[in-house]
Amino acid sequence: MTEPERLRADAVRNRTAILRATEELLTRYHPQQISMEQIAAAAGVGKGTVFHRFGSRYGLMRALMQERAQDLESAITAGPPPLGQGAPPRVRLLAFLTAVVDLVARNKGLLAALGPAAPVTTAPVTTASASVTTVPEQEPREAHPVYKSWHGHISQLVYQQRQDLDADMLAHVLLATLHSEPILNALQRGDGNRLDRTLRDLVTGLLPE
Template identity: 80%
Template sequence: MTGSERLRADAARNRTAILRATEELLTQHHPQQISMEQVATAAGVGKGTVFHRFGSRYGLMRALMQERAQDIETAITTGPPPLGQGAPPHARLLAFLTAVVDLVARNKGLLAALGPEAPVTAEPHREPREAHPVYRSWHDHISQLVYQQRPDLDADMLAHVLLASLHSGPILNALERGDGNRLDRTLRDLVTALMRE
């Protein structure tokens, strides 16, 4: 292994350790109680490494959210149906919404760290929510599936409405109470009614 390969491997290991440490800290502490120094200590790296890699606490939280969202993206593109290709649009949309609700329910601390417009928010005063790459990806996927089955509906707006339901105050409060299954059932009922041809 060359020196540059070793450096790249070390950087990848550090990134993984930092993200895992952050996720673990978020299960134990409110996001506002977590400092970059705590993350560095938990990850076994220097504080400068955390700042160099992620820039800020917000940058770190955003990177963690994007990594979690990437798992869904991989399932959509290369995974088995119904989340992956090969199932009818209605079944794929139901599977996708279930996966997103599960992601949001499991990462409430992370979402809180990203601010009141979570789960797919932009840093305040930087970019609108709909410009965030996770939001764009999720929106495009929903709108494509809706259009495939119900081209008579406004698929673009319906995708925004479904995503908006995931970051409203009452919904996040319900998830805090452990009502993820209730939200999933409600979204499934709504989508099933809308996708009837």
């Protein structure tokens, strides 16, 4: 193996180790209780490696959520029905919401870490005393690529079934339930099935066969 190939292989291993360590820590701690130092120690890498790969804790959580969502994305685009193409829009939407509830229920800590107040990058600000501080910039939740993908898929299926509805707003409403504190608390108690049933009731009421 050449030196560049070895470095690339090391980078892939480090990235995988960091993401797995983060995922394991999230099963035991709230995101705000997890430091980059803890993640680096659990992954067996230096703290600098974690920052180099992901930039910030938010960047790390974002990357992990995107990885968790990739399997669902593949099922939508290339998998069999009802998640994949071939089923009626209403059936696909119900299957998708069930899959999303399951994913969120298994990754509650990630969802909490990706709230709208989470820092994305830092920008230097010069004060009157000429000292330099850093101020976190904010990213709205709807700008997150996973959210945008899910919203686009839901709104498309709603529009295909009922063109008289505001598919864009309805998609936001359905996804907003997954980010509310009472819902996250319910998922923490293991009430994912209740949420799934309620979302199905809403969809079947709005999108009759």
